[in-house]
Amino acid sequence: MSFFKRLSGLLSGPTPEEIAAAKTKAQSLINENGVVVFSKSYCPYCAATKRSLNKLGAQFVLLELNEIDDGRALQSALQEITHQTTVPNIFIQQRHIGGNSELQDIKDELPALLKGAGAL
Ligand SMILES: N[C@@H](CCC(=O)N[C@@H](CS)C(=O)NCC(=O)O)C(=O)O
Numbered sequence: 001m002s003f004f005k006r007l008s009g010l011l012s013g014p015t016p017e018e019i020a021a022a023k024t025k026a027q028s029l030i031n032e033n034g035v036v037v038f039s040k041s042y043c044p045y046c047a048a049t050k051r052s053l054n055k056l057g058a059q060f061v062l063l064e065l066n067e068i069d070d071g072r073a074l075q076s077a078l079q080e081i082t083h084q085t086t087v088p089n090i091f092i093q094q095r096h097i098g099g100n101s102e103l104q105d106i107k108d109e110l111p112a113l114l115k116g117a118g119a120l
Contacts, residue, residue, distance in 0.1 A: 014073035022073035023080060030091045034117030035060035038078055038089040041067055045100040046088040052103060056111060058119045093117035 014022070029036050035053070039046035041064045053060050065071035065087060078089050082096050090097040092113050097103055106113070114120040 018073040019076045022077035026077050033061045034119040036091045040087050049088045049100045058114045
């Protein structure tokens with residue numbers, strides 16, 4: 001992508017077409033994987049989520065939205081799908097868990113959920 005297209009995207013935000021494409025991508029990722037975490041690499045809540053999942057030895061698909069071209073479009077798409085505006089945005093076996101707080105709230109049932117999702 002050209003520098004100017006990237007800069008104009010940063011200033012104006014994602015287009016409806018970009019959000020629609022991101023929605024399809026997010027939904028496919030969610031449908032095709034046991035555990036998906038939409039994250040930002042500098043986010044402390046995301047770090048806590050990744051730490052918890054890694055501690056249990058879980059396999060998960062991780063997207064660092066601040067590091068990919070369609071990250072902002074994906075965040076808007078996720079907002080439309082889940083009504084959640086923040087990261088981490090976590091899915092286990094196609095179920096929307098929520099953010100890190102919600103993940104920590106279900107810590108006790110997490111190993112069973114992860115096993116059911118084929119992530120352990
Ligand atoms: N209660 C939420 C807090 C998450 C949160 O505040 N995340 C920040 C990043 S550290 C966020 O998404 N801010 C808005 C943004 O980055 O667009 C959780 O436990 O996941």
